[in-house]
Amino acid sequence: AQSVTQLGSHVSVSEGALVLLRCNYSSSVPPYLFWYVQYPNQGLQLLLKYTSAATLVKGINDFEAEFKKSETSFHLTKPSAHMSDAAEYFCAVSRPGGANNLFFGTGTRLTVIP
Amino acid sequence: EAQVTQNPRYLITVTGKKLTVTCSQNMNHEYMSWYRQDPGLGLRQIYYSMNVEVTDKGDVPEGYKVSRKEKRNFPLILESPSPNQTSLYFCASSLDRDDQPQHFGDGTRLSIL
Numbered sequence: 001a002q003s004v005t006q007l008g009s010h011v012s013v014s015e016g017a018l019v020l021l022r023c024n025y026s027s028s029v030p031p032y033l034f035w036y037v038q039y040p041n042q043g044l045q046l047l048l049k050y051t052s053a054a055t056l057v058k059g060i061n062d063f064e065a066e067f068k069k070s071e072t073s074f075h076l077t078k079p080s081a082h083m084s085d086a087a088e089y090f091c092a093v094s095r096p097g098g099a100n101n102l103f104f105g106t107g108t109r110l111t112v113i114p
Numbered sequence: 115e116a117q118v119t120q121n122p123r124y125l126i127t128v129t130g131k132k133l134t135v136t137c138s139q140n141m142n143h144e145y146m147s148w149y150r151q152d153p154g155l156g157l158r159q160i161y162y163s164m165n166v167e168v169t170d171k172g173d174v175p176e177g178y179k180v181s182r183k184e185k186r187n188f189p190l191i192l193e194s195p196s197p198n199q200t201s202l203y204f205c206a207s208s209l210d211r212d213d214q215p216q217h218f219g220d221g222t223r224l225s226i227l
Binding site for chain 1: 118149154155156157158159162173204206216218219220221
């Protein structure tokens with residue numbers, strides 16, 4: 001069965017500091033993995049996706065994530081936080097039946113401190 | 115402009131009064147789905163549809179119905195709403211079941227009193 005665990009429901013970083021949001025997954029088949037971002041009062045937007053090609057995936061707004069099979073992790077990072085990065089971030093894993101049939105984590109709210 | 119449109123954006127209603135949340139996409143997408151978002155639980159899939167007249171249950175389908183009579187529309191129906199269905203609802207669409215990103219609507223906040 002597929003599942004996703006996001007460690008830390010709230011993360012605070014200073015502007016300019018490294019952003020690290022953690023995601024661990026469980027999957028009975030090789031997974032597709034995704035990070036989505038949700039800004040206040042909006043729907044979700046895809047940040048990046050892993051689909052079994054390169055293990056280091058680059059996304060929009062300088063975010064990237066690394067797929068580590070041995071650790072069953074897909075952590076999201078950004079070298080330097082901007083105020084505009086404040087949002088909620090969701091990790092998701094695909095499940096059998098199609099890559100679009102996603103199971104979402106519980107989300108991590110990122111606060112950026114000026 | 116490519117978009118997924120949900121209506122209404124906000125609704126306060128009472129227990130037992132049937133309601134429908136509409137979802138429409140203008141991208142000719144085959145795949146559509148409904149999620150509910152609750153604090154601490156993330157997004158959970160309610161129903162999805164792979165094409166016209168093809169729908170299937172997600173993780174939390176109880177108390178909901180859907181229909182897919184046309185490709186562009188995927189309404190979510192609450193026949194007899196209850197307070198535990200108070201939530202933020204999102205509709206999403208994509209070209210097909212293997213396509214990303216899914217395009218999300220801006221959400222519908224339902225309060226059932």
